[in-house]
Amino acid sequence: MKKISKTEAEKQIKEFFEDIENKSPKEIEKMKKIAMSHNIQLKELRKKFCKKCFKTYQNPGIRIKNDIISLTCETCGYKSRWKIK
Helix, strand or coil: CCCCCHHHHHHHHHHHCCCCCCCHHHHHHHHHHHHCCCCCCHHHHHEEEEECCEECCCEEEEECCCCEEECCCCCCCCCCEEEEE
């Protein structure tokens, strides 16, 4: 695998997440690993896909309680919880 610089990796990740709906879970997992290897934070981008199965959220179950949003993945049933700022 060819080594890439941190700025190239940031540009590649930004381009990838602009059109995430058509991406496969393997591609999403690969981008996440690239970000982790270059110490790049995904911030809000990590809320677009399931943490467990890496599928994009199409129609997740959403619940809001006590300033916490719970997203339930429609594929694997995993519950992601995010604090509302």
